[in-house]
Amino acid sequence: MKQHCMRRRIVTSSLAIALMALLAAIVVPGASPSRSTSGAASGTLTIGIGQDFGTLDIRGLGSAASFSILRHITEPLVAFSPTGKFIPDLATSWQQVTPTKLRFHLRQGVRFTNGDPFDAATVKHSIAKVLDPKFAAWDNSYIAGLVKSVTIVNRYTVDVNEVSPTTRLIDGLTTVDMVDPTYDATGKMKTHPIGTGPYEFVSFTPRQQLVLQRNPTYWGKRPAIAKIVVRIIPDPSTQAAALLRGEVQMVNNLPFSFIDQVKKHKGTTVATGPSARLVFLAINTKKAPLDNPLVRQALNYAVNKSAIVQSILKGQASVANGPCAPLTKYCRTDLGYAYNVEKAKSLLKEAGYSGQPITLTIGAGRYPNDDVVGQAVVSELQAAGFNAKLNTIDYSSLGSQLSAGHGTSPFDMWLQGWSADDNDLIGMLQALFTKDAVYPIGYNNAKVTSLLNQASHTVNAAVIQRDLSQAEAQIAKDAPVVFMYVPKQDIGISTSLKGFTPRFDEYFFFWDSRLS
Amino acid sequence: MLSCPFGHGQDSITLRMSTEYVLRRTLQSVVLLLLATIVVFMLLRLAPGDPARLMLGEQAPASEVQSLRHNLGLDRPLMAQYWLYLRGLFVGNLGTSIRGQQSVASLIGQALPKTLLLVGAATAVAVLLGIPLGVGAALRPKGIGAVAYVVALLGQAIPNFWLGLVLILVFAVHFALLPTSGYGGVAHLVLPVCALAPFLLALVIRVTRQSVKEIDLEDFIRTAYAKGLSGWRILAVHNLKNALPPVVTVVALYAAGMVGGAVVVEVLFAWPGIGELAVNAIVERDYPVVQGVVLVAVLLFLVVNLLVDLGYALLDPRARLR
Numbered sequence: 001m002k003q004h005c006m007r008r009r010i011v012t013s014s015l016a017i018a019l020m021a022l023l024a025a026i027v028v029p030g031a032s033p034s035r036s037t038s039g040a041a042s043g044t045l046t047i048g049i050g051q052d053f054g055t056l057d058i059r060g061l062g063s064a065a066s067f068s069i070l071r072h073i074t075e076p077l078v079a080f081s082p083t084g085k086f087i088p089d090l091a092t093s094w095q096q097v098t099p100t101k102l103r104f105h106l107r108q109g110v111r112f113t114n115g116d117p118f119d120a121a122t123v124k125h126s127i128a129k130v131l132d133p134k135f136a137a138w139d140n141s142y143i144a145g146l147v148k149s150v151t152i153v154n155r156y157t158v159d160v161n162e163v164s165p166t167t168r169l170i171d172g173l174t175t176v177d178m179v180d181p182t183y184d185a186t187g188k189m190k191t192h193p194i195g196t197g198p199y200e201f202v203s204f205t206p207r208q209q210l211v212l213q214r215n216p217t218y219w220g221k222r223p224a225i226a227k228i229v230v231r232i233i234p235d236p237s238t239q240a241a242a243l244l245r246g247e248v249q250m251v252n253n254l255p256f257s258f259i260d261q262v263k264k265h266k267g268t269t270v271a272t273g274p275s276a277r278l279v280f281l282a283i284n285t286k287k288a289p290l291d292n293p294l295v296r297q298a299l300n301y302a303v304n305k306s307a308i309v310q311s312i313l314k315g316q317a318s319v320a321n322g323p324c325a326p327l328t329k330y331c332r333t334d335l336g337y338a339y340n341v342e343k344a345k346s347l348l349k350e351a352g353y354s355g356q357p358i359t360l361t362i363g364a365g366r367y368p369n370d371d372v373v374g375q376a377v378v379s380e381l382q383a384a385g386f387n388a389k390l391n392t393i394d395y396s397s398l399g400s401q402l403s404a405g406h407g408t409s410p411f412d413m414w415l416q417g418w419s420a421d422d423n424d425l426i427g428m429l430q431a432l433f434t435k436d437a438v439y440p441i442g443y444n445n446a447k448v449t450s451l452l453n454q455a456s457h458t459v460n461a462a463v464i465q466r467d468l469s470q471a472e473a474q475i476a477k478d479a480p481v482v483f484m485y486v487p488k489q490d491i492g493i494s495t496s497l498k499g500f501t502p503r504f505d506e507y508f509f510f511w512d513s514r515l516s
Numbered sequence: 517m518l519s520c521p522f523g524h525g526q527d528s529i530t531l532r533m534s535t536e537y538v539l540r541r542t543l544q545s546v547v548l549l550l551l552a553t554i555v556v557f558m559l560l561r562l563a564p565g566d567p568a569r570l571m572l573g574e575q576a577p578a579s580e581v582q583s584l585r586h587n588l589g590l591d592r593p594l595m596a597q598y599w600l601y602l603r604g605l606f607v608g609n610l611g612t613s614i615r616g617q618q619s620v621a622s623l624i625g626q627a628l629p630k631t632l633l634l635v636g637a638a639t640a641v642a643v644l645l646g647i648p649l650g651v652g653a654a655l656r657p658k659g660i661g662a663v664a665y666v667v668a669l670l671g672q673a674i675p676n677f678w679l680g681l682v683l684i685l686v687f688a689v690h691f692a693l694l695p696t697s698g699y700g701g702v703a704h705l706v707l708p709v710c711a712l713a714p715f716l717l718a719l720v721i722r723v724t725r726q727s728v729k730e731i732d733l734e735d736f737i738r739t740a741y742a743k744g745l746s747g748w749r750i751l752a753v754h755n756l757k758n759a760l761p762p763v764v765t766v767v768a769l770y771a772a773g774m775v776g777g778a779v780v781v782e783v784l785f786a787w788p789g790i791g792e793l794a795v796n797a798i799v800e801r802d803y804p805v806v807q808g809v810v811l812v813a814v815l816l817f818l819v820v821n822l823l824v825d826l827g828y829a830l831l832d833p834r835a836r837l838r
Contacts, residue, residue: 052796054571054615061571061615136584141577190617206616206626207788207796208699233697233786234796241684242696393564396801400566403578418575431575438577 043226045497045510047250048233048242052207057189058177059130059137065252067138068507069230072212074177074195077104077123078170082503084276084327084423086170090118090178090196099165099459100148106156110219112180113194120152125181127160127173142172142422164457167464171424198223198511207232224514240492243268249494249515252508256314256368262492271491273502274318276325277419278428279367281360281377281482284409286442290358294351296479299413300337301344302384303377309485312372317485323475324428325486327504328420330468335476336483344384353385361391361414363398367487370415377482402439409440413482421505425468426456433475443480447471537829545818552814553605553807557598560803566590567614567801588614601807610811611804613797620808624790628812630699631775631782631789637709638778639771642716647763649717650724651751654732664721671718680711680784697786708785712778716770723766727759734758765824772820776813 049065058070077091088094091104110118127150130137146169151159162169183194193201198218202211212228231248233239239251240258244265254262254270262268281299289295305319318326321336358381362374374390381388391411393401401410416439420428430452431437435444448471455467476483489502499513568584569576585591589600604611610620649667652660687707688696695704731737732755740750779791786792790809797805 052616055617061573133583136580136587138572141575141580206618206623207792208786231698231786234792235697235784235786237681238684238697238784238786241681241689244689245692245696247696396566396570396799397564399569399574400564403566403569403581406578416574431577436577438575 043224043515044229045225045227045250045513045515046229046231046248047252048231048239048248049251050232050234050236050239050253052232053204053210055190056193056201056204056210058193059135059139059179060190061136061138064506065508068509069210069212069228070193071177071197071507071509072199072228072511073193073197073201074179075197076174076177077106078174080174080423080503080505082501084329084504086174094170096459097159100162102160102162102169103153104158104160106158107219108156110196111217112183112196113200113215113217114180114183116180116182118178118180118196119155120158121181122178123158124150124152125184126178127176129179129184130176139172139175142175142427143169146172165459166456167459167461168424168426168456171422171427174422199228202227221511223511225510228510243492243494246494249497250500250508251492254490254492256316256490258492259314259316259490267495269493269495271489271493271500271502272316273489273491274325274327274504275419275487275489275506276328276421276423276504277417277487277506278320278323278325279317279415279417279484279487280320280323281413281484282409282416282439282441283413283479283481284411284440284442285480286408287412289351289353289356290412292351292353293478294347295353296482297337297477298344298347298351298353298384299381299386299482300479301340301347302381302386303482303484304339304380305336305484306339308373308376312369312376313485313487316368316490317487320483320485322483323433323472323481324420324425328425328428329423330425330465332469332472335472337479341384348385355387357387357389359389359391359412361393361398361411363395363415364392366395366398367415367417373484374415405440407440407442409442415484416481417487419506421507423504426452426464429468429471429475430456433480441480443475443478445474445478448474448478538826541822541825545822548818549811549814553602553811554598556807556810557601557803558594560801560806561594561597563801565801567803570800571615601804605811610808613805614802615797615800615805620804623793623805624808624812627788627790627793628775630787631778631791634705634708634712634782634787634789635771635774635778637705638712638774639716639767641709641713642720643767646717646720647724647760650721650763651728651756653721653725654728655751664725667714668718668721671714671716671721674714676711676715677780677784679714680707680781683707683710684784697784699786699788708781708787711784712774712781716767716774719766719770720763723763724759727762728755731755731759761828765828768820768824769817772817775816776809 051063051065053066054060054062056070058067058074075089077089078094079087079089081087090107090110092107094102094104097103104123106118106120106123112118127147129135130140131144131147133140146162146166148161148163151161153159160169178196179189180194183189196219198215198220199212200215202213204210209232210230214223214226233242236253236255237258239253240255240262242248243251243262246267259270263270283290283296283299285291285296309315309317309319319336321333322331324331326333360374360378362370364371371392374392378388378390398414418428418432432439432441433443434449434452437443451467451471455464458464489506491502491508493500496516497513498516500510568581568588568590572581572584589597601611610624612619613623649660649664653664684696684707687694694706698704737750737754740754776791778789779795781787782789782792783795790812794806794809797809
């Protein structure tokens with residue numbers, strides 16, 4: 001009886017294993033014939049994003065994806081091209097009339113979709129609203145402290161008066177969308193946004209989908225795609241499956257494990273582009289032995305960045321050679337630390353490092369494979385003679401623990417990223433490497449601070465170039481962080497989506513795209 | 517024999533006892549619910565993570581985060597926050613979502629029917645397949661029993677996120693038969709139900725098999741055979757009638773638990789139910805939403821539990837004394 005039972009159990013278990021193997025065989029990547037159905041013929045573009053819209057007001061708090069979508073409805077005065085050049089949008093031209101006065105000439109005859117005109121009063125209202133601390137606009141910090149006042153010169157000319165001479169205001173204004181003052185007062189921007197942009201809002205079903213259609217009264221070039229449906233698909237694997245199935249023509253969140261399959265599959269491909277994001281290991285520079293620049297330089301030499309990029313990040317990043325991403329304006333790319341264990345060891349000896357423990361904290365889940373990157377870094381640090389340990393926590397805990405310290409870091413080192421999404425290197429370096437830094441790195445070099453201050457308060461490009469170049473070199477030398485890598489963007493798209501290129505700021509817009 | 521003279525009296529005693537029983541059980545449930553609110557409230561706030569920081573993003577200056585915390589009332593003492601929450605509950609106010617600013621009640625109101633549909637369909641599939649398979653496994657262990665055994669084994673062994681992904685890759689991507697995900701018509705329901713049902717199916721098979729098998733050994737079944745009744749009649753009238761109550765209990769409790777527990781399947785299939793709502797809210801530390809979902813899930817479980825217990829009490833007088 002017992003033996004019979006045993007035999008039956010063996011039979012059934014092997015049956016189970018065989019069944020699983022069969023299922024696995026069916027789904028082996030690449031083995032599947034193409035069945036991508038084109039849902040594109042109707043002129044409707046469907047895309048999948050991971051996060052729901054919290055609010056439909058573009059000025060509210062959302063994700064890069066929700067900002068991208070809502071940017072089809074509202075427009076700024078000046079926008080960035082995909083590579084970070086200024087392009088006129090609702091302002092046709094602008095000039096620095098005095099060192100502290102930026103004059104905008106507005107596009108004439110533009111109307112909001114409710115019929116209200118766009119003019120100087122719109123600009124004054126829109127900028128004031130973002131500056132209003134009570135309104136809590138997401139981009140408040142991009143222009144707060146730079147704008148003194150806004151003066152209406154005539155119906156189509158506006159002066160923005162600056163607190164001090166600077167070139168940075170124009171960068172910040174690319175984030176400020178023009179909103180109809182009358183409509184804004186109704187409070188309906190949150191639920192039914194309107195604007196002057198190439199598309200207008202149709203409907204939103206929370207946690208399911210948002211629909212846009214071409215704005216028939218748009219002032220500019222008529223977009224080729226008539227309708228955009230944004231589906232909310234939280235799981236990245238399901239997003240990839242929906243792309244392969246042909247249900248969506250773009251997903252913004254492609255897992256590494258699907259990149260090859262999406263490339264091989266007939267009808268889909270991967271659009272890859274650089275980002276303006278620097279990923280680094282922030283260091284608590286106030287704590288011994290990390291307060292010693294020699295130790296921090298040793299950390300930089302000890303980490304094999306190119307091996308991490310190749311093997312853990314599958315080549316979907318490039319090694320950082322300085323405190324910024326190469327496509328950010330004024331970024332130097334000659335300041336990297338080449339991997340050199342011997343150099344790291346001799347620096348440690350010179351610094352008199354005596355084996356104090358150093359813990360690297362990873363807030364896992366923010367960047368692809370970040371937990372594995374942490375493991376690799378720690379083992380490389382150990383190989384160079386550091387007494388290094390790994391501490392992996394979840395990403396939301398990392399952020400709150402960092403801010404809970406009120407300027408004092410609870411960690412020795414942690415993985416962090418920063419995107420210069422407004423192409424403003426001065427702002428980025430101030431946010432990371434001065435005493436007013438967003439993170440408790442604790443680095444404060446008088447020379448760097450004054451160079452950044454000078455660059456911030458001038459309109460002379462040559463001076464900015466010179467000062468930033470020196471500041472970057474000083475930061476690289478002092479090594480307040482371990483410069484790691486600049487991630488690439490991997491966007492899964494259908495081959496029927498034409499004219500789509502990844503942008504430096506990681507946003508995605510479709511008014512120049514078409515479907516074949 | 518004794519019941520005749522005291523017939524009426526005993527009935528009224530029974531009635532009184534069951535009213536008392538119902539009251540006692542309801543009171544227990546209310547206390548449990550209150551405890552659940554405390555546990556959830558405190559656990560959420562003890563867990564690291566700051567909703568204000570998460571909303572503003574990693575590049576926002578600390579001063580902005582601090583002022584948002586203040587606006588959201590998150591800088592008030594914990595007990596004051598809890599008291600506000602509890603006071604709201606007593607007037608039926610579940611609070612407002614930190615992120616989206618909608619009322620938690622309306623968020624749950626939109627999400628709960630979708631979860632009930634999913635869980636209901638999965639339960640129906642599990643019951644309709646599981647009871648015949650379970651009976652077969654009990655009475656015909658060689659034929660249908662072997663099939664039932666394999667199904668039960670796989671159903672409990674395969675994790676549903678894996679099964680769900682395989683189902684998507686096979687039936688949506690490879691054969692292009694069904695949509696990968698989303699909420700919509702019947703076609704959208706098929707794959708998530710297939711991912712969710714197996715575990716409950718396995719449970720139904722096992723419990724039915726065990727229960728039917730036990731009853732099959734009872735004297736009255738032997739008597740029924742001896743009387744020459746047909747096998748089907750014995751199964752339907754004498755066996756199943758007695759064997760099914762435990763099955764109903766297990767199904768009801770498990771299905772009620774699944775309302776809060778279909779999280780993985782809902783996220784995978786982009787099914788906008790309360791599980792997916794809760795996961796998002798946890799990631800974003802949207803405290804009021806998490807509290808609301810947990811409260812509703814606990815409430816549902818307690819109500820079903822109470823109904824099951826009362827049902828038992830109704831059927832089996834011995835249960836009333838416990």
